[in-house]
Amino acid sequence: MASTNQELASALRMFSRFFDLIHQPLAVINERGEYVYYNQESADLDGYSIERAMGKHMLDVYPGMKETQSTMLSSLKKGVEYIGHYQIYYNARGQAVDYQHTTAPLYASDGGMVGVIEIGRNMSGVRRLQEQVVELNQLLYADRHEKHHAIITENPEMLSNIAKAKRLAASNIPVTIVGETGTGKELFSRLIHQCSKRANKPFIALNCGALPPTLIESTLFGTVRGAYTGAENSQGYLELANGGTLFLDELNAMPIEMQSKLLRFLQDKTFWRLGGQQQLHSDVRIVAAMNEAPVKLIQQERLRADLFYRLSVGMLTLPPLRARPEDIPLLANYFIDKYRNDVPQDIHGLSETARADLLNHA
Structure with a gap:
């Protein structure tokens, strides 16, 4: 053990000058999970100091992190490499x-593992730049795609989201919509479809939370006869939505293994039916929705970080109704007008008492 520690220390001395020339976050831990190298770029990114990290175990430096969430500790334990891995x-x-990194184990001359090295880069600025480029480009076309929509609001944040959705519609990039249940995620996905060049093609919605995990794959990718008992040749939603838009609601309910298959489709637009041998292609725009914060889902290992990175080039965050009280009377009057002929009572509007009760409840 002492010799392997010496080998690691010797290697660090040998390459320390080279490491200092790499102006990207770079860190090394020893076989006990303690930091033996932690550069200023890592400290700046994490909001720590070099002194706080050096010589301490990773989980002591990041008390909110679980061992299973750390690629460095996973590499140390399993001897695996992570190439171009995304984390949020x-x-x-x-x-x-928003962090992309490569992580690899370090070995001594006798083949024993002596530590792990990780180098990465902060992608948050790149993500913001991507969003700005998309928004600026779409401003040129936004006026051409003004269409009626069913989103009823006077809230400034919601109006801003509507304008952004119309700008995003002019491109083919995937979009992620985040908001609590009932905030209008499907309405926004339909708005994006209606304002896009795909408007005359299919719009298909799949609620991942409404299907058992065993049915999501066959529903999404389709099946071939004999794939399982009773299976017939059938098209999945990816085929049915070809040329149009596929809305994946409650993506966080999709099993992790299925998220991997969806990620592969996003990379090259190809897939296989369940039980099939023929590679298929579909030109589908994916709009995904989540009813929980993506960062929390990733930390809980319920959402793949690399899938989220692919899907969230375009991003909308919808506020709940309780955060936009000005919309409560507006929506109440809309539904009164819509359903007044379906009830025997003669209803003309919202009383001041009812209005106050609704606002107080919110």
Whole structure:
């Protein structure tokens, strides 16, 4: 053990100058999971200091992290490499960090593992730049795609989301919509479809939370006869939505193994039916929705970080109704007008008492 520690220390001395020239977050842990190298770029990204990290175990430096969430500790335990891996986490300043990195084990001359090295880059600025480029490009076309929509609001944040959705509609990038149940995620997905060049093609919605996990794959990808007992040749939603838009609601309810297959489809637009041998292609725009915060889902290992990175080039975050009280009377009057002929009572509007009760409840 002492000799392997010496080998690691010797290697660090040998390459320390080279490491200092790499202006990207770079860190090394020893076989006990303790930091033996932690550069200033890592400290700046994480909101810590070099002194706080050096010589301490990773989980002591990041008390909110679980061992299973750390690629460095996973590499140390299993001897695996992570190439171009995506992670989203909160740093010590409470900022969400979009991080891409490569992690690999380090071995001594006798073949024993002596530590792990990780080098990465902060993708948050790149993500913001992508969004700005998309928005600026779509401003040129936004006026051409003004269409009627069923989103009823006077809330400034919602109006801003409507404008952004119309700009995003002019491109083919995937979009992620985040919001609690009932905030209008499907309405926004339909707005994006209606304002896009795909408007005359299919719009298909799949609620991942409404199907048993065993049915999601066959529903999404289709089946071939004999794939399982009773299976017939059938098209999945990816085929049926060809040329149009597929809305995946409650994506966080999709099993992790299915998320891997969806990620492969996003990479090259190809897939296989369940039990099939023929590779198929479909030109589908994916709009995904989640009813929980993506960062929390990733930390809980219910959402793949690399899938989220692919899907969230375009992003909308919808506020709940309780955060936009000005919309409560507006929506109440809309539904009164819509359903007044379906009830025997003669209803003309919302009383002041009912209005106050609704606002107080919110």
